[in-house]
Amino acid sequence: MANDKSPIVEITNLSKSYRRGSQVIPVLQDISFDIAAGEFLALMGPSGSGKSTLLNLIAGIDKADTGTIRVGGIDITTLSETELAEWRGANVGFIFQFYNLMPVLTAYENVELPLLLTSLSRKERREHVEMVLDVVGLSDRMDHNPSQLSGGQQQRVAIARAIVTDSAILVADEPTGDLDRVSAEDILSLMDRLVHEFGKTIIMVTHDPRAAEKAHIIRHLEKGVLTA
């Protein structure tokens, strides 16, 4: 069920293509839609439909060819690379399919990473990290390396890392893609909790219909065009 809050993400006439040699391959074609604050949106579609590309554009890790993307009122398509990096660190939390934790850092240190770019003191960083690890239920694992954690636990660490800066939006690219059913359910419940208890806005790309069921809104992409 969609929220009636004002949009936090506004996408207008967005297009993106890739060049392969002399060929130009359109990936997204004239996409326009909004995402309300506190919404849990699932993006679905066949492989190659442009879901991950759209997610990357919203997250500011890729640049569109044409169109605008406003996140929290800021048109991120006008930001330079440096500004975009700074903006991402403060406003976007990432949850990847394969967790993308630093293998040589502990769970604590992985979660602390985004805070190193802030002006928080060590003590303040510790408070933030311990708090989010508690939210994801991994306080007793903070000194473990990723290799000592299960897939589900690693994804929870990744979620903790994504929320530690209290970012405006969370983007999740197949967050349950590498997990068994039980772990996947755990992660989806956690994400649901983040939306309902903490008011997070989540944009999730998924192939998994069970994952999509948790979302408020499902949008379908096909050949770079929104079909629903």
Next chain:
Amino acid sequence: MFFLKLIIRNAFRHKLRSFLTVLGVAIAILAFGLLRTLVGLWYLGVEQSSASRLVTRNAISLVFTLPISYKDRIRQVPGVKSVSWGNWFGGIYIDEKNFFPNFAVEPRSYLDLYPEFVLAPMERDAFIHDRRGAVAGRKLAAKYGWKVGDLLTLRGTIFPGQWEFVLRGIYRGAQKSTDETQFFFNWEYLNETLKRTVPRRADQAGFYMIGVTNPELAAEVSQAVDSTFRNSLAETLTETEKAFQLSFVSMTEAIMIAIKIVSYVVIVIIMVVAANTMAMTARERIAEYATLKTLGFGARHIAGIVFGESIVIAMTGGVVGVILTFPAAHWIETELSQFFPVFGVSPLTIYLDMLAALIVGVVASVFPTWRGATIRIADGLRRIG
């Protein structure tokens, strides 16, 4: 501190790969240091030469001798303070592989001219007064277990026969760099034996050593000595001891240049190996660099991490290489003393070793740093799984 922790942990993440890379750098630095030391030591004889000593030899070739009667005429040349003489003996101790320099010298004047060969007064007197007396350097004596009073036999090559000596003294070098592997015996023993056996070879000196009153007179005295014997049957060539030593060194200049080149090639090789290792590592970690960029870290952070890792590995190898250089140099000095009587590693060599390691780290990091810093996030994340 956090990034330093990340860099160090990353550097040793793949333990076997890191160990082998560090070992490779260490061996390269060790080889570089030893080769540089070898080149430096080649010129050590030149550097150790005294400014107030001249060498007079037969102008045609060192192979030819000079009459012993020249000593008195040389003494008359203005600027000459003292004269000594000797012959390269070239004797063999037991086996050809036991090579060490051995000379017949006029003991008193020779020891006066070479104060860097330090002998106890009693031993010095014993050597001077015993016709069959001989003196050996400390390292030489230690190598063969000689003690004062031992009877030693050398098999003559230039002067055939079995030559017996009594070791009357063991000298130590006044400086660490003084050669302690030489063997001297009394010139009179050689001369008297030659008078009995091969009279035509008697009363001949292979070289004269001349002490000058003032080093600044070296050139003038050299010319004066050679003028004295111009147009004689045995014309002389007199030069400073430094020039004399250089003439030997210059014969092997090409070899020294080749060794220097090899030392640089060794560094270039390890640079390439280290660069390959870093390139492999960077390729494997592209997704991590992309992830860090998504979290807001900029190109300079990524560059710092990659660069730092390369420097940590290279400098670790450098330190290990430097540490290994000392026992290696000691081994060479002990086991190969006949070739390298002195093999000390200088502070300059250590600095060059560390500089070489630093350069290896910097060069090896260039491509991976650029790659990590410039990777597009979307491209880097696409490499996951």
